[in-house]
Amino acid sequence: KKQYRIAVIPGDGIGKEVMPEGLRVIEAAAKKHGVAVQFDHFDFASYDYYEKHGEMMPADWKDKIGKHDAIYFGAVGWPAKIPDHISLWGSLIKFRREFDQYVNLRPVRLMPGVPSPLANRKPGDIDFWVVRENTEGEYSSVGGRMFPDTDREFVTQQTVMTRTGVDRILKFAFELAQSRPKKHLTSATKSNGISITMPYWDERVEAMARKYPKVKWDKYHIDILTANFVLHPDWFDVVVGSNLFGDILSDLGPACTGTIGIAPSGNINPEGDFPSVFEPVHGSAPDIAGQGIANPIGMIWSGAMMLEHLGEKQVADAIVGAIERTLAERTLRTRDLGGNADTTACGKAVAEMVD
Ligand code: NAD
Ligand code: IPM
Ligand code: MN
DSSP: OOEEEEEEEEESTTHHHHHHHHHHHHHHHHHHTTOEEEEEEOOOSSHHHHHHHSSSSOTTHHHHHTTSSEEEEEEOOOTTTSOHHHHHHTTHHHHHHHTTOOEEEEEEEOOTTOOOSSTTOOTTTSEEEEEEEOSSBTSOOOEEEESTTSTTOEEEEOOBOOHHHHHHHHHHHHHHHHTSSSOEEEEEEOTTTSTTHHHHHHHHHHHHHTTOTTSEEEEEEHHHHHHHHHHOGGGOSEEEEOHHHHHHHHHHHHHHTTOGGGOEEEEEOTTOSSOEEEEESSOOOTTTTTSSOOOOHHHHHHHHHHHHHTTOHHHHHHHHHHHHHHHTSGGGSOGGGTOOOOHHHHHHHHHHHOO
């Protein structure tokens, strides 16, 4: 019998509170469907680990989690104690870059019964995927600080777009669009202002589009695209963007569906050379950490994405169905969605509804 080995990393803040609910639901669904899942727990990629060891992860972190079938990750960051760029570049961004997880796949879906902050929107009106480039672009380590602490001080950080890097994310996005009923792809650009890298991005989109004649595609500058997410979310099907644009769009999209607390993501290495990381879109939420009120759905839905990635689509669908039935009941929702359930009550409800 097949047994999946999952590396479990809760991280910081509400990551530690939503992770048990994610595990609870995966366990319930796996049991119902006769799938064997083994969880190996790791305490690194967290402030607690940093405080003890002076680094975010052990030197052999890749040996510890690189052979697992997937990595299930909560959230990292504790800015009161450690600057975000240190904790994030020492953990999550390392996973993405060193495991070559060049796709960050983030679904945006208005769930039945959940009120959207946008007027008169019903499920089906908001149902698209953000496909975010996840290893290069604006998140680059090329640059630096010169003449520190003098009047001549300056900083630069180069956007890096490689042909391989741009083409592979575009290919993934076009393939996804082609597999969907609407076959529609939107590219996020800013080639009017960012005059070298963004025209290059547009050029590669046009070249890739020629290989996918069945896909209807368009492009918007990122400024008006954010406006259209709010005004016309029904226009979108697959939205592809650079690392930074994809980051911004993948908080805005879920906000239009009621809360970022339900949004899941997969940091995917499509070739399977390395494990992929599944994590909620949200962060460690220091403002509500420790209160037991965080929405666990983003963590749980990420678990469904992980199971689908592993080839267990039935189990994944069962979890998504249970999420929908849970969110449809106001009393089972957490406070960010106008309910009064706490993290555990919401997680237990989903686990019980899995069929
Ligand atoms: P955040 O996502 O942690 O929180 C933003 C707001 O949304 C907060 O008001 C928070 O309470 C709320 N929120 C987030 N998740 C929620 C949930 N599940 N249920 C209910 N409310 C929720 O973003 P931030 O405040 O910008 O960042 C906090 C820390 O998390 C920083 O250290 C940041 O770098 C880090 N971060 C990590 C990740 C990640 O691990 N992938 C993602 C984003 C931010
Ligand atoms: C995300 C987060 C990260 C990102 C941060 C924490 C570095 O916002 O996963 O969306 O920008 O990628
Ligand atoms: Mn983000």
